[in-house]
Amino acid sequence: MRKHIVAGNWKMNKTFEEAEELIDNLMTTLENTELAPDTLMVVCPPFPYLEMCSEYSEDSYFLPGAQNVSDQESGAYTGEVSAAMLQSLEIAYCIVGHSERRAYYGETDATVAAKVDRLLAHDIHPIVCCGEVLQEREDGRQLEVVERQIREGLFHLSAEQITEVVVAYEPVWAIGTGKTATPAQAQEIHAYIRSLLAKQYGAEMADKISILYGGSCKPSNAREIFAQPDVDGGLIGGAALNAEDFMAIAKAF
Numbered sequence: 327m328r329k330h331i332v333a334g335n336w337k338m339n340k341t342f343e344e345a346e347e348l349i350d351n352l353m354t355t356l357e358n359t360e361l362a363p364d365t366l367m368v369v370c371p372p373f374p375y376l377e378m379c380s381e382y383s384e385d386s387y388f389l390p391g392a393q394n395v396s397d398q399e400s401g402a403y404t405g406e407v408s409a410a411m412l413q414s415l416e417i418a419y420c421i422v423g424h425s426e427r428r429a430y431y432g433e434t435d436a437t438v439a440a441k442v443d444r445l446l447a448h449d450i451h452p453i454v455c456c457g458e459v460l461q462e463r464e465d466g467r468q469l470e471v472v473e474r475q476i477r478e479g480l481f482h483l484s485a486e487q488i489t490e491v492v493v494a495y496e497p498v499w500a501i502g503t504g505k506t507a508t509p510a511q512a513q514e515i516h517a518y519i520r521s522l523l524a525k526q527y528g529a530e531m532a533d534k535i536s537i538l539y540g541g542s543c544k545p546s547n548a549r550e551i552f553a554q555p556d557v558d559g560g561l562i563g564g565a566a567l568n569a570e571d572f573m574a575i576a577k578a579f
């Protein structure tokens with residue numbers, strides 16, 4: 327019933343030519359690959375490549391996504407990119423509240439909530455990231471941290487709106503470190519997130535929401551992680567920069 331989603335977060339990597347080459351490779355690999363019918367692929371390149379990505383996606387089996395969006399609607403916000411702009415490029419998904427944005431750019435749960443509102447007003451699915459840092463896990467506070475991020479970032483939404491949202495659980499200690507959460511650790515938090523959503527919106531609604539895992543996911547560990555009942559896909563960083571690896575992860579369902 328839930329969509330399986332594999333989303334690639336390119337972060338601040340690739341020149342335009344390299345980006346075109348990666349998308350080209352991805353399209354070729356996709357043409358020669360059979361994915362499970364309910365698997366959706368999302369490609370999130372840097373802003374300058376979104377138009378190109380969106381155009382290419384028309385002839386392929388992936389959807390374009392952005393890595394960030396402004397929490398403001400429009401106006402004098404130098405350097406920002408609005409949800410309306412993304413919508414005008416037919417961007418389908420947008421990552422919000424990635425731990426790097428929280429850590430380096432001061433993004434708070436309130437900013438996340440505002441960005442989610444902007445996106446939903448423009449028919450773009452937010453991919454809302456949550457997850458604890460290493461110290462919080464060592465202190466046994468992972469559930470408390472994730473609960474706060476989910477509550478503050480999402481619980482102002484209506485039941486109708488929440489089903490448009492994708493959640494990504496990304497333990498910060500696993501992002502770009504090569505350290506992956508064990509399948510059991512991922513399942514524990516994913517089930518917890520679903521239980522929070524069920525408490526707020528009812529079990530039927532919670533069952534419709536895709537919850538992705540992110541953090542050093544690669545072809546060698548994706549199958550085991552995706553086999554967990556509450557893991558509905560992955561948000562992929564490093565491994566999304568290589569078409570074969572990204573595709574191998576998408577095939578892990």
Ligand code: PEP
Nearest residue numbers: 501502540541542563564
């Ligand atoms: C990410 O940044 O969302 C991520 C999961 O990165 P990586 O796969 O490189 O750990």
